[in-house]
Amino acid sequence: MGESPQAVRAWVREKLIREAGENGPPATMAAAAEHILRPLSAHLARLVGDAGFEALLARAVALARREVPALCADPGGGQEGLVQCLREMEGEHVCGSATAVVTALVDLLASFVGVDLATSLLREAWPDLPEMGDGAERAGDT
Numbered sequence: 001m002g003e004s005p006q007a008v009r010a011w012v013r014e015k016l017i018r019e020a021g022e023n024g025p026p027a028t029m030a031a032a033a034e035h036i037l038r039p040l041s042a043h044l045a046r047l048v049g050d051a052g053f054e055a056l057l058a059r060a061v062a063l064a065r066r067e068v069p070a071l072c073a074d075p076g077g078g079q080e081g082l083v084q085c086l087r088e089m090e091g092e093h094v095c096g097s098a099t100a101v102v103t104a105l106v107d108l109l110a111s112f113v114g115v116d117l118a119t120s121l122l123r124e125a126w127p128d129l130p131e132m133g134d135g136a137e138r139a140g141d142t
Helices: 004-020 026-067 078-087 091-113 115-125
Strands: none
Touching: 004 026, 004 091, 026 078, 026 091, 078 091, 078 115, 091 115
């Protein structure tokens, strides 16, 4: 059972808004994004190493820039660099940028390890990720 990209995107956006508020200041939204990424990075780093996670994150940022051009081209510094980049953005772009990066990271993970394993890894990192059912479009099928 895979998570659809839209369902994961909606969950990430809802979680960001719940933690930072709809129009929270960039620093608060960046902290919320870090809070979402931290368990995933810790979990994936055990499997692919810190450098492997940083490479996935760098690629996710590059892919997310297609959707949100305001995102830093190369934040550098891995997760900390991304969080700093988000802190420095205009308020209205922070939630969309963070959502785009996390969604791209999930899509990359699914394309590398397959939807079922990616779903399992996501659930281990994010136990509160709701069941989303089998959609016509699944992560990694895009």
